Amino acid sequence: MTQNPLRLVIPSKGRLQQPVIDFLAACGFVLERASSNRAYTMTVAGTDDVIVDLAAASEVPGMLAEGRAHLGITGIDLVNEMLGGPGPALDGASLPGGPMLVVKLGFGRANLEVAVPRAWIDVETMRDVCEVAHQHHVQNKSRIRVATKYVRLTRKFLSEAQLTDYRIVESAGATEAAPASGLAEIVVDISSTGATMAANHLKTLSDGRILSSEAALFAAPPATVTWSAKAMGALERLIRMARARLAAQRHKLVRASGRVQDANALTRELETLGVTDVVQTVETATGTTRLDCTASARQVFKLVQTLQSYGLTRCAVENAELLFLPGDQDIGAALTKLTSAH
DSSP states (O other), rough: OOOEEEEEEESSSTTHHHHHHHHHHHHTOOOOEEESTOEHHHHHTOOEEEEEEEEOGGGGGHHHHSSSEEEEEEEHHHHHHTTTTOOOOOSOOOTTEEEEEEESSSSOOEEEEEEETTTTTTSHHHHHHHHHHHHHHHHHHHHHEEEEEOHHHHHEEEEEEESSSEEEEESSGGGHHHHHHHHHSSEOOOOOOOHHHHTEEEEEEEEEEEEEOOEEEEEEEEOOOOOOOOHHHHHHHHHHHHHHHHHHHEEEEEEEOOSSHHHHHHHHHHHHOOOOOEEEHHHHHHHEEEEEEEEEGGHHHHHHHHHHHOOOOOOEEEEOOOOOOOOOOOOOHHHHHHHHOO
C-alpha cells in the first residue's frame, strides 16, 4: 500500500485560523509554511506524515465530504450549515454523507442566534417575532426580511418556530449591519461575545439560539478516503495529543508531601471527592508521603484542604501542557470507526 501522508485541512483566514495553528503547535504539530507565504499548503516540522491544506473555513466541510482530506478543523456551525446537518443534535455521529465529529477543541465558541432591533422593546421571544412578521405582512403587503449567511439552519429553525411570513436575504458581508442599512429587519448570525450585535443596536431573543458552536476536528466519511499506515499513525498521534491538551486545560496537577496520619481514610476521602488519579509514594527513611494527583480547577481548594487535614501540609498546584489520563491510550474503537468503510 502506498504510504500516503495524512491530509489535514484548516482555515486559511478568519477568527479560527490562528487559534487552530496555536492548538496544533501545543499538540506537537508545529506548522511551517511552504516556500511561498501565498502557498495554500503547510507542513509539520520534523515529520512527513502530515500535509496541511489551507482553505476557507466554510469550504472545509465540503472538502471532507468529497474525500479531498482525511481530517479538517472548522466550526460546528459551518458543518451543520454546509451539509444540512441536524443543528444542536450533532453529538459525534456522522451526518449522512458528511464528516464525522472526532473531538471538540474548546475554542472558537460562539452562538448562532436570531437578533432583532433593540428598538423593538416588546419583542423578546420567537412568538413575538411571529406576531410582528404577521403584522408587517398585513400592513406592508410584503414579508419581513431575515438577513443571514446560514440559510439552511435559519429556515429549519424558523419553520420549527412556526414563522412563515418572512423571506431570506442572503448576506455576503456584515450581517449585523443589515437592519441599519435597510436590507433586512431581522438577522441570524454567529456571535461570540454579543458585542458586535450590541454595537449595531441589536438584541437576541430569549429562545432565539439556533446552535452553540466551537472549533472541532472532523474526519472524512470512511468510504471517501484511503488510510495508509502512515496516515493512521498520524491520526492516532493527533487524537491522543489533542485529548491530552484538552485534559490539561481542564485539570490542575496537585503535588503534596508530609506525614499522612491515616492513609486508608485519606484514600476514602479522595474517592469521595472524585479524585481517583492518585499516585502515592512513601520514603522509608523519613516516613514522608509524596502524593501526585489531578483535579479540576473547581476541586482544587477542597482537595488541598483535605490533603492538609491528613498531614500533607506542603501542597503545590501546577498547570500542565499535556495531560495523558488513564484510558486515553485505548482509542482503537474510535480509530476503527473513523477509518473503516461499512
